[in-house]
Amino acid sequence: xxxxxxxxxxxxxxVIGGGLVVSAITLMTxxxxxxx
Amino acid sequence: MIRENWxxxxxxxxAAIGSAVGLGNIWRFPAVxxxxxxxxxxxPYLVALLTAGIPLLVMEFTIGRRFRGSAPVAFRRLxxxxxxxxxxxxxxxxxxxxxxxxxIAWAAMYTVFAIGQTWGAEPETFLFVDFLGAxxxxxxxxxxxxxxxxxxxxxxxxAAVWIATLLxxxxxxxxxxxxxxxxxxxxxxxxxxxxxxQALTLDGAATGLDAFFRPDWExxxxxxxxxxxxxxxxxxxSVGFGIMVTYSSYLKRKSDITTSAFTVGFANxxxxxxxxxxxxxxxxxxxxxxxxxxxxxxxxxxxxxxxAFPTIINTLPYAAGLFGTLFFxxxxxxGFTSLISIVxxxxxxxxxxxxxxxxxxxxxxxxxxxxxSIILFPATNGLWLLDSADSFINRFGIVVAALxxxxxxxxxxxxxxxxxxxxxxxxxxxxxxxxFACLGVITPLIxxxxxxxxxxxxxxxxxxxxxxxxxxxxxxxxGALVFGVLMALILRRKDVPExxxxxxxxxxxxxxxxxxxx
Numbered sequence: 001x002x003x004x005x006x007x008x009x010x011x012x013x014x015v016i017g018g019g020l021v022v023s024a025i026t027l028m029t030x031x032x033x034x035x036x
Numbered sequence: 037m038i039r040e041n042w043x044x045x046x047x048x049x050x051a052a053i054g055s056a057v058g059l060g061n062i063w064r065f066p067a068v069x070x071x072x073x074x075x076x077x078x079x080p081y082l083v084a085l086l087t088a089g090i091p092l093l094v095m096e097f098t099i100g101r102r103f104r105g106s107a108p109v110a111f112r113r114l115x116x117x118x119x120x121x122x123x124x125x126x127x128x129x130x131x132x133x134x135x136x137x138x139x140i141a142w143a144a145m146y147t148v149f150a151i152g153q154t155w156g157a158e159p160e161t162f163l164f165v166d167f168l169g170a171x172x173x174x175x176x177x178x179x180x181x182x183x184x185x186x187x188x189x190x191x192x193x194x195a196a197v198w199i200a201t202l203l204x205x206x207x208x209x210x211x212x213x214x215x216x217x218x219x220x221x222x223x224x225x226x227x228x229x230x231x232x233x234q235a236l237t238l239d240g241a242a243t244g245l246d247a248f249f250r251p252d253w254e255x256x257x258x259x260x261x262x263x264x265x266x267x268x269x270x271x272x273x274s275v276g277f278g279i280m281v282t283y284s285s286y287l288k289r290k291s292d293i294t295t296s297a298f299t300v301g302f303a304n305x306x307x308x309x310x311x312x313x314x315x316x317x318x319x320x321x322x323x324x325x326x327x328x329x330x331x332x333x334x335x336x337x338x339x340x341x342x343x344a345f346p347t348i349i350n351t352l353p354y355a356a357g358l359f360g361t362l363f364f365x366x367x368x369x370x371g372f373t374s375l376i377s378i379v380x381x382x383x384x385x386x387x388x389x390x391x392x393x394x395x396x397x398x399x400x401x402x403x404x405x406x407x408x409s410i411i412l413f414p415a416t417n418g419l420w421l422l423d424s425a426d427s428f429i430n431r432f433g434i435v436v437a438a439l440x441x442x443x444x445x446x447x448x449x450x451x452x453x454x455x456x457x458x459x460x461x462x463x464x465x466x467x468x469x470x471x472f473a474c475l476g477v478i479t480p481l482i483x484x485x486x487x488x489x490x491x492x493x494x495x496x497x498x499x500x501x502x503x504x505x506x507x508x509x510x511x512x513x514x515g516a517l518v519f520g521v522l523m524a525l526i527l528r529r530k531d532v533p534e535x536x537x538x539x540x541x542x543x544x545x546x547x548x549x550x551x552x553x554x
Contacts, residue, residue, distance in 0.1 A: 001242045001243075001245055001246040001249070002246055002250055004075065004249075004250055004251055005074075005075060005245065005246045005248075005249040005250040005251075006249070007075075008074075008075025008076075008078060008249040008250070008251050009075070009245065009249045009313075011075075011078065012075070012078050012249070012309050013309065015078075015082065016082075016302060016305045016306050016309055017302075017306050017309075019298065019301075019302035019305075020299065020302035020303050020305075020306050023295055023298035023299040023302055024299050026295050026298075026464055026465070027045065027049075027292060027295050027296065027299060027464075030292065030295075030464045032045050032288065032290060032291060032292065
């Protein structure tokens with residue numbers, strides 16, 4: 001694989017996978033308030 | 037009547053991911069990315085996700101949760117004149133469900149075929165002639181409207197797909213849809229994960245990945261690449277046809293909207309990237325075996341899933357049956373969770389609007405759609421009927437309905453500020469004027485551009501196309517709109533049950549003040 005392809009693969013995994021991890025962690029660390 | 041809620045937030049998010057992750061993630065994204073700049077496509081793709089996909093998800097989640105009703109009811113509560121949008125989306129879902137189910141049935145049969153590679157040495161001939169009977173012996177296609185011959189066993193498998201779908205929907209949100217999502221989505225990621233690991237061990241996988249990820253920066257100067265990125269995000273997120281409005285109508289009043297939208301959006305894109313890695317690893321292996329460039333192996337849709345992959349499976353050095361079974365089972369699971377969400381839209385619509393029970397709604401509307409599907413699509417002309425319906429309902433159904441819904445919500449009834457306030461009240465991540473710019477300006481412009489492009493392409497291709505097929509396609513797409521308008525006119529004097537304004541509930545004290553300033 002070329003260096004540019006490896007770089008883009010890493011960026012894709014880090015940015016998109018990272019977005020998923022960050023948003024999921026944000027949800028988990030802010031528990032849903034129960035309805036009254 | 038108390039409206040059913042999701043049992044857990046995870047349940048809602050998994051169900052929404054199950055809806056978004058469908059066949060298109062596996063068989064469309066890899067080819068679209070490759071043809072539009074490879075690794076460089078990541079940039080317009082991310083821009084599209086952040087400026088159109090997630091803003092639209094936020095809008096639909098907020099409409100559903102705020103107005104607590106299926107698409108027609110939610111839009112009616114938004115504005116009396118907007119109910120037609122909901123019914124239009126219901127009609128689109130009925131059309132899509134009718135043909136989408138048969139693709140799942142094909143994949144289910146191929147899951148079994150994969151064990152012994154039943155398709156033989158020529159998967160293309162097997163698919164079009166032996167299995168579907170869509171081509172005559174001389175290679176000419178069976179006429180689109182030549183009804184009469186059914187594909188052996190496919191009708192039974194399709195009926196089984198429908199029975200499973202209706203049983204899950206009939207079981208309700210918590211016991212049916214949520215429980216299914218909690219099992220099927222982890223299972224899908226597990227199966228596809230194993231498949232990717234196996235694909236990465238194949239000779240030539242690195243060549244395939246190089247073709248997929250190598251950036252062509254010049255492509256970013258081409259406007260068509262950007263439109264393709266927005267198209268991919270738009271079609272793969274299940275936005276624009278009532279699904280996310282319906283699903284979020286079962287959210288609790290204090291559920292987080294924006295962070296849920298980010299989670300669903302990024303989960304969907306993560307699966308697409310994984311699919312690209314799996315598919316291009318396998319295509320790289322195929323290119324090595326055939327001694328041709330990877331570019332010559334790239335295809336999408338039915339051709340990728342039911343021709344290219346069986347060809348690859350035929351030549352695998354080990355565990356070919358496992359690889360094939362995992363691939364087609366992944367298609368079945370991805371498609372099935374999407375089908376459930378599509379069928380839920382019309383079932384919930386009649387349930388909410390006419391006050392009938394879930395069971396009756398499932399039997400009459402879900403069963404009716406199943407009947408149409410079973411009569412029309414497992415026949416030898418089913419592939420061509422499906423192809424035309426899919427093309428027209430996507431290009432002139434979903435795109436126009438989404439465009440109209442945004443224009444109505446943001447510009448005609450000017451509800452964006454109210455929705456923004458509602459989303460911000462309970463969400464960790466706050467949205468502001470940037471959301472308005474993305475939703476109200478960027479997304480409609482791109483959708484409008486896509487629509488004009490679609491019309492131009494259709495007119496250009498009209499000369500060589502079969503007139504009856506064109507009429508059929510326009511009837512499918514136009515019929516959905518006519519259905520929406522007629523239903524809204526018929527029900528214009530029939531009010532929906534009053535939604536208790538949140539200001540009158542004791543929730544208000546906790547939902548403003550400290551929540552607003554957090």
